[in-house]
Amino acid sequence: MPGLEFRYVGQGRLPSRLSEFDVERYFALTDSDIAAINERFRRDRRAGVAIQLVFLRASGHTLDHVGTVPRQLLRYVGDRLGLATPTIASLRTLYLRYKTLYDHQVWACEYLGLTSIVADQWSGLEAWMREDAHESLTIDDLLQHAHYWLYERRILIPAERTLKDLGRSIWADIERDVLAMIKATVPDAQLERADAVLSTRHDTSGMTVLEWLKTPPARHSPTTMTETLEKVRFLKELGAHMWVLDAVPLEKQRAWAQRIQARRPVKTRGLKESTRMLELVFFLRVTLLELTDSLLYQTGRRVSDLVRHAYEKTRTKQARSAVGYRQQLIAIKAIVQDKEQSAEEKIVEIGKLLDALPDKPTASHAASVRETLTDDHHRIRNLLVPLRELGFEGRDGEMSLRQLELVGKLHDSDATELPGDCDVAVSASWRDMVEGDDRKRALRALEASAITGLRKGLRGGSIWINHSLSFRERDLLLISPAQWEGERERHLSSLGLPPTADPFLERLTGHLTAGLAALEEVREAGRVTIGTDGALHLSALEALPTDGTPKRTRDLMFKEIGNAQFADMVMEMDARTGFSEVLLARKARDANELVALYAGLIAHGTELDAKSVAAMIPQLDPAQISTAMRALEMPGRLLRANDRVVEFQRTHSITALWGTGQHASSDSMSLDTSRHLFYARVDPRRRTHAVGMYTHVLDQHGIVYNHPIVLNERQAGVAIEGVIRHNTTRDDGGLLRLSVDTHGYTNVGMAVSKLLGFDLCPNLRNLAERKLYLPRTIASPEGLAQVVACEISLKAIRDGWDELLRLVASIRSGRVSAIVALQRFGSAAQGDRVHRAADHLGKLLRTLFLCDYFSNAEFRRELHTLLNRGESVHQLQRAIYIGKVAPERGRRRDEMIAISGSLTLLTNLVIAWNTQRMQATVDNWRDKGQRIEDDWLRRMGPAHFAHVNFRGTLSFPIDRYQEMLLDAAPWQKANRS
Template sequence: MLTHAQRKTFLKFPDLDEGTLHLHYTLSKPELEWVMEKHGDASRLGYAVHLKIMQHLVRDPETLEIPAYVIQHVAAQLQLPPSLYQDYRSGKQVTLKQHRQDLKRKLGFTSCKQLELYRDFSTFLKPHALQLCTGFPLMALLVDEMRNRKVIWSKIGPLEMTVHQLLDWAEKHTQDLLLVGLGEEGQRQIENLLRPHKSSDDTEYQLLGWFREKHLDANPKSITSLLDKLHFLQQMGLPWEALKLIPRSRQEAMFRESRFLHAQQLRQMEKRKRWSTVLLILMDVTVQITDQVFDLHAKIMQAQLRNCRNKYLEDLQDTQLGLADRLAIHQKVGRVLIEARKQGEDPFKGIDQVVEWDTYVKSVDAVTELTRHTEFDSLSLMARRLEHFQQYSGKLLSHFRFGATAADTPFLDAIEVVKELGKDPDMQVPEDAPLDFVAGRWSKFVVQDGKVNPAYYELCLLDTLTRKLHAGDIHLERSRKYRHFEDYLLPRDTWRIHLKQHPLMVAEDFSVYWENQMKRLSTQLTEVDLKLGQDELQDVRMEAGKMVVSRNRRDITVSGKAKRLGKRLYGMIPTIKITDIMLEVDTWTDYQKHFQHFALSKTIEDVQELYSVILAEGTNLSLRKMAHATNPVNFKRLAFVRECFVREETFRAAQAELVNFHTKLPIAQLWGDGEHSASDGQRFLAAQKASDTGTFNRRYGREPGVTFYTHVSDQYSPFYTKVIASNERDALHILDGLLYHQSDLRITEHTTDTHGFTEAVFALLNLLGFRFTPRIRDLKHLKIFVPDRRKKYPTLSSVVGGGYDRSLVARHWEDILRLVTSIKSGHVTASVILRKLSSFRRRNSLLAALIEVGRIYRTRFMLDWWSDPAMRRVVQRNLNKGELFHDLKKAVFCHGRGEVRDDSLFSQERRAGGLNFLTSLISTWNARYLQAAVKELRSQGEKIDDEVLSHISPLRFEHIVFSGDYVWRQDLLPPEGQLRPLVGMMEAAD
């Protein structure tokens, strides 16, 4: 149930800093008296060490590998040599047993057997088992609660069994909740969904597959089809009320697990599990379809508005073609009129002499038309497109139950008006119909000559509906994107319970928090203002009222040395096929054990089939082509392996194994401490035509694509990746990688480029305990904010933008803490809540308060940026490390023209996981061979500067063969514990 790394976390002795060591391992006077009662120095030292360990960890000391510094600390207090502890451990077992029993009695500890564990702790842990879904956090809670109750443990097996029983109970309890109202008719309906559909020639096509079909084309037909599916699902009476009794985190986990299950796999399940899983799939599909309906509607609306604007510009251009000739006519007529007035003559004779009267009349009409176009609004063309929307709008508005904020309740009445208009084409808009939502350009079209135009009333409402859904003013009940904002957060009456379980890094009391922040900020401002005035800020100067930062020249010099050394080291590394890298790294890490069957939790028998699927995913090769390119293997067999063993979560677990191995390499310590990271997105073209989907991107136009957003540690380990839409801002997804990776990395500081920076992100990262240090392109144009506007900072005055709204933050402090706790506890995914917050209009007071907090941290960051050149170098280097992965990924993703051809998000996530995994394999393999090359050169007496070595990347790939036949030659692996010979060397041992 636990991975090897997770199990090790609980079994190993924790790392102690000096403060913790003194706090928990200093003997009190009564404890010294207990120790001195023992006979012999060895017994006294051993008894004292075990006393403090049991007191601190509530563990059996005999099962732990105790660090020497702990023994030394206790021995120093007794003035005894630490070596006596080994004498104690190798002494009589009777003495050790007696001491253990004596300590348990004095400390009030008890032991607990397997049956007692479940009996005594299940009441406490069952609510958490429903919430957590996975073993590791539940195990942590069990260990903490055992410590609180003074229940000592020695072996982890019984604890794992208890956690397994609890998770099994949680799964069955969830099934019971979902099936409580399912009768025989409902059971028959579910079974029918899994049978081949009679109307299809495809014997594998089921109604369940029909529900899951994606509708990517933005047109009325797609929306109508989706609404038909929703109507069908509505008739099934799905257990929505029961779903509310299941914690949100478990809901999302169950939804994720069910998305890749096919009918054949479902038919093989035990019937109660099958029924509950199908119900989950149908509810998840309902939510997905609901969101897709309004996403497609938004695309249709955007496309029609854009088409009207383009048509208007075309008409205007056509009208302007004869503009020069018409202006010449009016110039001539104007001269005639001026001269006729001067002379007192009849102007018409003069006009007849310069232009024919009919030509002049046509010219005036043309200019009138041109004038009309210059005052024109492209919305005037929308009325003729109403029929396009009415193919689905009535069905759309009638199917959903909308909710609204108090201020937007009239909009719900407007929806009812439009629904009635749809029933009677001749009906006029009632005089008391709500008009509050009509604003901007729509106003002059909706209300014309004091009357409401029905067509424009409906068009305006359909356009406004999209914007209000995104802004959170209108919400839907069964939606993931558009549900009520309160539903994203922990309930107001229980969130503080979660806060105790997931404490934050800031004071709960607002006054304490604010005073601490303002005090630290004032100190920073004073220091930077003084140093700037004395020209003591390295590479920083004030220029035209803006702070300008120059690049450090020393970095350029070191970079040149690193290039020369890197070329030499890589010249020693042997040429190798990607297949051999995969085989060799697996012998180091055993990563294949993490690719377990989704239902049976067992590993694959033929590991070469697994390798082939991973390689196909990572190199963008189809499974059919992989079946031809690798050792003789059946395509259907590879498809089975992919569906059952290779998923986003299995890639994550295997990725964590690689990261943990990579982090422990000595050379990795030169690249960084593993506490810093950077993230960036890399865009890949998509084979799908965007013109069919209605997608338009400001940065990339109509060229379709997806972005793989990756987090990389300062040790060149890509520890997290996810697929995001190319038109989404990177900032929404930063926290996901920091919170949801499964490796042993403990990131404390994170870096992005400008696209990852918003003030809301500044606030959330810092409140969650991460320091945020983005590289902001136009930093010199940003202003800082000060605690007290009355206090002057002479040299910084030109970059001061204002003060803080303390009262605003104070009013929303509890909601801010609830928001952050909801993220930290896993109740809501960070990217989901950030996307929702970013869609709010500025008038949302919670977002405004969060931005105000973000300004505090952004100001502190800017002051650090100006005053700390070392930080600037670290930020730049970490971003460079992330960007270096882009070239490697392009090389690895070599098939299919490097285009993403998967149409489902699940398949794209699996593709991204495979690509990230292969790049991680390469980084780890290169790192170990670079380490061997350095060791070889140093053994020959060469001096290699660690600082120069720290600038050499393990991401070069000229020596790696990515294409050709993929043959798995395990017989060519180097002997255990050895590496392949370096170029020019007979042998290179690690």
């Protein structure tokens, strides 16, 4: 999606004010422009035609009204042309004769290579808009995309009304087609029942069924699971699980569903029937998909809780047993030392003590845990039996599904024992108890085996449920086999990968050989050692020499920059980047709408709620802020607004000293929350309940991706997803290297990232992960023998190569997110051919990384610097979000994404503002002849916040920026009056 460089595309008039940055970036005159103007036009005509030229270049639209040309642009044009600064009055006088305006516009179009749209191009535009309308979330998005399409093809953008009429016609056709699909897919009786949810009262909650369905899951508890299952059951009774609506992209389904979510039920009832049906059907369908995911997530967490409790009970029992054994030993010792008893009497006494010991051998710790788990059979059964309603499917012979079916039948018949003639497959670890003499415990063991196997099967993809987003059948998640067969060559060309593994492995083994030689060289030099634990060890990096000058210079710089109010920062950055226009998909209509948008952003991105923010902005009430907060939940807009701000920050030359923009680090930051939030987990460092905000921070400090996550889970999927989503918006290749901590990588993740075109570079803390894994075909230096494990099978990589490429192509094309893909093909998929290939390839790539990491000190320093840079940005985020997520907030997926995206946008606004001020200060100092070295600037960063006042009354300087940010220009208001 085009970014900052397309800011003025499609604009029909100039704002009343422009910043110097905007003038120089969007409305600049080149030397060739000036030469052409001077050659073609006489002196009194040059200013007018120059303004027409730069406006056409920036917007792709003719400038028909010159009554609001900003003074900054007039002054710039005068200076560049060597003229006295032109005035608006002189331009009006110049264009009193329409032919003069027409001649200037025709010349400017010819000079820029712009042509008026003709019939064939209208047809092409209409066809493209019809295609794009299937993906666009709103009609405003569709029209903006049409502007971009015309601009990129050097076609003059036609009149706004003409384009809007075409857009409305196409949008109406799309809605009619979708309605026709709904009526063909959903029976009339189900549509009538669906419409009834708007007014029918729910039996127990006291609210309408629609309000009940909109209520997000509460805390992690059996009660929440029961209520979620009741909602899924209700939606399945409506038939929502049978509605085949896959022809409509999921994000578009979400956008229609989000309108119902954001609107009061009484407003929804007032919609015309066709619009109401459209939004309601997608709301019910998306709600079913999300609730199913939520239920399966809660089920997995509940199973984990039961297993953890069994571990804790087993540990307690084993501790007590150890005490009992010790007491028995002491008693035996006392008998042995008793000199009054004969040897025969001592043997009899010792025999009595030993009679209490069981005859069976001591079970392993894992077997003891399984036995303890069967003692918790009431909670297991209460969890397992209701899940049958969901309709799980799986591979042929999937043991867990057969066990679930049998347990259900036995439960229906009120059986309390597993019949002796029961023939059901179980894993070897459960077989002894299932086939044991105690048939009651056998049934309990079968139930425990079923629920733990069900959780593992769902995570590994061998079990699925198709009315879900994340737990669907694998072939539905990935490019279908038939489509892959037909489009394989195109995907491989896009990825730059060979059709077979051999060429890739040949290059990789060559790099490995060179890397091992380099590692052996530094080992011989004593810079790397191999410890008695069989792992590679390094001494700490030496600190770079410094005399304190960079720190003193930074302090002086921010002292000169001075203190800043957060509200001023937000509005100034909006004037320079236009992020509010991205968030609204148009310019704000009035000051109240604009300030409400800022307030909604602050309410989402800080610990404050709508009521608290309203108290800080006197002209707003909480209802206006709540409306703006719901608008920010529209999919994709916060991400695009963040891209706009980061792109602005990167235009400053100082950022080139911090990095190239092709390296980044990623890590999670925890936000404290209520323990009653159903996906809150305990932060292992601070021991408080929290949710994670995963961010990708460029080497130039901007945050280019964010996503909310569950703490204490592997983060390789979201790390890869962030790079892919960022790179799809870049023309310069995007990120080539991502530094992560130990949680941000897996072997499968390293393989997938490499095949997607970038390197995942982990900071490995676990010494066991510092092994060098090699195939037997690669000879390693003798000095590294202790750390080499020849466990890699190149055959496994070759056998799974094609399916691995299909997985990677599915991620690259956006068919499945890397987050879901790495969950399905991660450790839970052990035994799967794709997992085995990715795991072995990932170990090879990790070996190559370790060779570089241990042998190249500069490479190691760079990785640590990137991770530290990410931590400094997290400190800024904590200064913005200093409290807890409120208990009633963040329960919905859309709301949690809006919280993460808003916090990221507020953080990027501070970074961009600081970068701009730092650049201006450096330029000013150098203009005055003051010495400031680039090496000093490299050691500074814009994630500084001591000078920013984030709290207190928020007073937005509307008067200063309204001409640049509001849709209605002053001359329009004057005409209306």
